[in-house]
Amino acid sequence: MIETTLCFPLRDDGDDADDVLLIEKRRGLGEGWYNGPGGKLESGETPRDCAVRETREEVGLDVRDLEKAGELTFLLDGEGHTFCHVYRTRSFEGEPTSSEEAHPEWVPVDDVPYDRMWDDDHLWLPGVLAGNTVAGEFRFEGGKPLDEAAFVDHDLEWGVSLGNEN
Numbered sequence: 001m002i003e004t005t006l007c008f009p010l011r012d013d014g015d016d017a018d019d020v021l022l023i024e025k026r027r028g029l030g031e032g033w034y035n036g037p038g039g040k041l042e043s044g045e046t047p048r049d050c051a052v053r054e055t056r057e058e059v060g061l062d063v064r065d066l067e068k069a070g071e072l073t074f075l076l077d078g079e080g081h082t083f084c085h086v087y088r089t090r091s092f093e094g095e096p097t098s099s100e101e102a103h104p105e106w107v108p109v110d111d112v113p114y115d116r117m118w119d120d121d122h123l124w125l126p127g128v129l130a131g132n133t134v135a136g137e138f139r140f141e142g143g144k145p146l147d148e149a150a151f152v153d154h155d156l157e158w159g160v161s162l163g164n165e166n
């Protein structure tokens with residue numbers, strides 16, 4: 001199974017709601033869709049280090065004090081395809097800038113474009129952005145690549161204890 005990360009930086013926008021930093025992915029899996037910064041673990045890397053590195057590489061933001069918010073398993077045709085560690089943080093330095101891989105955008109949490117994201121995101125991301133923790137399993141069918149397969153069903157558990165060691 002591929003091990004990946006997603007990181008959701010949040011900022012107070014001065015009103016009631018927060019903004020979340022999303023990226024429009026410019027290449028690779030999920031190209032053209034919105035997501036958080038993130039990607040695959042390199043060998044010897046912890047998930048937390050991976051989320052920090054990917055956020056720096058993709059949008060030039062140095063994130064700190066990541067809080068573990070979710071663990072998501074994506075199955076393709078009954079087999080484990082991706083295990084994704086999800087983080088959020090309010091602590092970062094720098095200004096988001098575009099890279100070859102990603103175009104960053106601050107979006108009010110109530111305006112997240114779920115119709116332009118992975119089909120599963122609307123099920124777990126609102127809770128994550130509201131401060132909850134989640135463990136989820138999502139089943140896709142129809143062969144590779146994953147971003148062309150159909151989302152079939154899922155199980156979610158909220159308020160899980162994820163520890164903070166990874």
Ligand SMILES: CNc1ncnc2c1ncn2[C@@H]1O[C@H](COP(=O)(O)OP(=O)(O)OP(=O)(O)O)[C@@H](O)[C@H]1O
Pocket residue numbers: 004005006027028029030035037038039040074082084118119120121146
């Ligand atoms: C199935 N439902 C899904 N819902 C939400 N997010 C999903 C996802 N499935 C994969 N993701 C995320 O998408 C990114 C892929 O990126 P990534 O592994 O880097 O792929 P990419 O092809 O760009 O590879 P490299 O850039 O070569 O590493 C990575 O953050 C991963 O967690």
